[in-house]
Amino acid sequence: MIDIHCHILPSVDDGAKHMTESLEMARAAEKEGITAIVATPHHNNGQYMNTKLDIMEKVKELNGRIQKEGIDITILPGQECRISGEMLDQLDREELLTMNDKDKYIFVELPSSQVPLYTEQIIYDIQLKGITPIIVHPERNAELIENPEKLYQLVKNGACTQVTAASVVGKFGKKIKKFAIDMIEANLTHFVASDAHNLKNRSFQMSEAYKIIEKECGSDATYLLMENAELLVEGSMIIKEIPERIKKKKLFGLIG
Numbered sequence: 001m002i003d004i005h006c007h008i009l010p011s012v013d014d015g016a017k018h019m020t021e022s023l024e025m026a027r028a029a030e031k032e033g034i035t036a037i038v039a040t041p042h043h044n045n046g047q048y049m050n051t052k053l054d055i056m057e058k059v060k061e062l063n064g065r066i067q068k069e070g071i072d073i074t075i076l077p078g079q080e081c082r083i084s085g086e087m088l089d090q091l092d093r094e095e096l097l098t099m100n101d102k103d104k105y106i107f108v109e110l111p112s113s114q115v116p117l118y119t120e121q122i123i124y125d126i127q128l129k130g131i132t133p134i135i136v137h138p139e140r141n142a143e144l145i146e147n148p149e150k151l152y153q154l155v156k157n158g159a160c161t162q163v164t165a166a167s168v169v170g171k172f173g174k175k176i177k178k179f180a181i182d183m184i185e186a187n188l189t190h191f192v193a194s195d196a197h198n199l200k201n202r203s204f205q206m207s208e209a210y211k212i213i214e215k216e217c218g219s220d221a222t223y224l225l226m227e228n229a230e231l232l233v234e235g236s237m238i239i240k241e242i243p244e245r246i247k248k249k250k251l252f253g254l255i256g
Contacts, residue, residue: 001206002229003029004038004099005107005136005162005193008075009058012050013042015197019065026066026073028199032207036233038078038099038193040107044090045082052097055079076100076233080136082109085118088125098131102235105160108133114143115150123159132238134160137195139167139180148179148188148246155188155243162191165209166202179246184217184225187241191232192225 007015008025016022029037039059042048059077066073079097081087087108090096099105106126110119126133135154138144138161144151155161166172167180183189192213194204214222228238 001033001210001226002036002038002233003034003194003196003204003206004078004191004229004232005040005080005164005195006037006204007039007041007080007195007197007202008037009039009041009050009055009062012054012058013048015041017198019062021198022062023065023069023071024199025196026069026071026075029196029204030071030073032204034073034204034206036074036076038076038233040078040080042109043079043081043096044084044086045080045109050079051095052079052101055097056101078107080107080109082111083116083119083122085122087122088129091126091129091131099134100233100235102233103131104235105132105134105232107136107162108159109136110138110141110144112141115141120154120157123154123157127158132158132160134162134191136162137164137167138189139163139176139183140172145175145179148182151183151188152186152243152245160190160238160240161188162193163189164195165192165205166195168192168209168212169205171205181213181216182246184213184221186244186246188243188246190225190228190238190240193229 010019010022041050043050163180170177
């Protein structure tokens with residue numbers, strides 16, 4: 001099992017506070033059956049700046065400590081970049097880090113409350129560079145919950161998405177859990193990842209999430225999501241099914 005979204009790097013954002021906590025997270029991930037973790041610190045979100053070179057150095061350092069401790073986990077480089085009108089320039093300046101530095105996929109984080117007006121254009125422009133944008137945790141975006149058609153259009157136009165394991169498990173509430181499951185059933189998401197920040201209140205929960213997905217959506221959906229994580233870190237083409245619309249009455253259980 002591969003976790004493609006995790007804040008395991010020490011002292012860089014609101015994830016692991018120090019190396020000891022990073023190692024504790026790695027041990028917990030190993031117990032859960034995770035073999036590789038893409039470290040994705042926040043970047044350009046108004047609070048944290050973690051550029052490509054800085055992340056690569058921190059990943060190398062953490063891998064060295066993990067090997068020394070005998071933990072059977074590999075840390076790979078990534079970045080959770082907040083969407084902005086500057087993303088293309090930042091890519092050109094090599095400040096942004098694609099997933100596992102393969103120049104194939106990149107994380108794009110939306111604000112939690114809304115979808116900026118320029119989102120479609122940025123998603124399009126990134127693809128023109130031969131990179132597939134992956135919108136992280138869209139199931140927790142207030143505007144997308146209220147307007148699933150907007151999510152459908154983004155995916156239809158080439159964006160991938162990643163839902164959080166804790167959302168599937170129900171840690172963010174029933175509405176977000178329902179939206180996450182509906183996204184999986186409608187082929188509107190392509191990855192499940194932990195977005196783990198610590199072991200207290202933002203842990204991995206990957207195994208539990210996959211069990212729920214298998215029960216709710218079937219083994220084919222589970223296999224696709226797990227396989228896509230492997231394909232992503234290889235820089236290979238992921239599996240995509242044709243996206244479908246989520247109807248609001250299905251999402252909220254309304255009549256008529």
